[in-house]
Amino acid sequence: MRILLVDDSGTMRAIQKRCLAKLGIVAENVIEAENGQVAFDKFSSEPFDLIMTDWNMPVMDGLTFLKKIRSVNTQIPVIMVTTEAERTRVVTAIEAGVSDYLVKPFTTEALNVKIEKWVPSGV
Amino acid sequence: MDVSFINHFIESTANVFNTMLDCPVTRKSLALKNKNEPTHEVSAIIGLSGKHVGSLVFSLSRPVAFKCAERLLLVSYNEVNAEVVDAVGELSNMIAGGAKAQMPDLNLSLGLPNVVVGKNQQIYFPGDVTPISVGFQTPWGEMAIDVGFDTRLGGDLASVSRKAAVC
Numbered sequence: 123m124r125i126l127l128v129d130d131s132g133t134m135r136a137i138q139k140r141c142l143a144k145l146g147i148v149a150e151n152v153i154e155a156e157n158g159q160v161a162f163d164k165f166s167s168e169p170f171d172l173i174m175t176d177w178n179m180p181v182m183d184g185l186t187f188l189k190k191i192r193s194v195n196t197q198i199p200v201i202m203v204t205t206e207a208e209r210t211r212v213v214t215a216i217e218a219g220v221s222d223y224l225v226k227p228f229t230t231e232a233l234n235v236k237i238e239k240w241v242p243s244g245v
Numbered sequence: 246m247d248v249s250f251i252n253h254f255i256e257s258t259a260n261v262f263n264t265m266l267d268c269p270v271t272r273k274s275l276a277l278k279n280k281n282e283p284t285h286e287v288s289a290i291i292g293l294s295g296k297h298v299g300s301l302v303f304s305l306s307r308p309v310a311f312k313c314a315e316r317l318l319l320v321s322y323n324e325v326n327a328e329v330v331d332a333v334g335e336l337s338n339m340i341a342g343g344a345k346a347q348m349p350d351l352n353l354s355l356g357l358p359n360v361v362v363g364k365n366q367q368i369y370f371p372g373d374v375t376p377i378s379v380g381f382q383t384p385w386g387e388m389a390i391d392v393g394f395d396t397r398l399g400g401d402l403a404s405v406s407r408k409a410a411v412c
Contacts, residue, residue: 130357131331131334131335131338132327132328132331133314133317133318133328133331133332133335134335136317136318137317137318140319178338178355178357180357204342205338205339205341205342205343205345205346205355206342207342207343207345207346208345208346208349209349210349225346226265226338226339226342227260227261227264227265227339227343228264228265229264
């Protein structure tokens with residue numbers, strides 16, 4: 123199980139990596155990117171099973187990244203983890219092809235539930 | 246400025262601290278802020294733009310900033326480094342995002358946070374509006390949020406950045 127973790131905040135990436143580690147996903151299988159462009163470049167050159175992405179990022183935001191992903195891959199699960207909580211934003215992300223959505227701030231329990239939904243047991 | 250805006254930021258601040266840091270906060274004070282200097286030593290500034298333009302300044306004493314970063318990253322800090330700056334910036338992002346969600350009619354967008362260290366800074370709000378400053382007490386020390394919205398202005402985030410300049 124290889125996960126692409128996209129957030130411009132190293133703090134948020136660290137929190138999410140801790141949750142992934144508790145679910146048995148070793149750090150070597152969590153590839154980090156600080157914006158959508160870096161993430162898309164990594165996605166284009168390496169195989170991944172799950173993407174977790176922020177929305178508001180410099181260079182390329184998460185919505186643009188999501189649309190680029192969906193233009194080449196309609197299957198890979200993409201979880202958006204973001205402060206964008208308004209209904210219109212969630213609808214926009216769904217229309218762009220997001221698989222799941224988690225609003226910041228979140229409890230680690232809520233994050234675990236979202237990840238476990240998309241990460242098969244025994245990874 | 247519509248003072249009802251401030252309540253959304255107060256509620257969002259308490260929610261972010263409870264949810265992400267397991268830290269209760271108590272509101273201490275609420276006043277117009279006539280000085281341009283940040284209230285405490287570590288301050289994140291984030292612009293919001295839509296039907297109105299405004300800024301949030303999330304200002305922490307150093308001990309509170311260190312404890313926030315420690316809770317999030319499980320590492321102890323005694324100096325303001327890149328990790329502390331990132332943690333404070335991300336908290337400001339979540340506070341602004343939570344408040345924004347309570348004002349959907351304004352169709353606000355968030356800018357990316359900038360963090361300044363030290364009290365010898367001058368922060369100007371959009372339209373020269375006088376911000377409202379809310380002081381909080383935490384178990385780790387004091388912090389504050391300053392919120393200023395100019396309801397006469399609406400525009401993009403670039404204009405907010407120009408108007409909420411740090412000198």
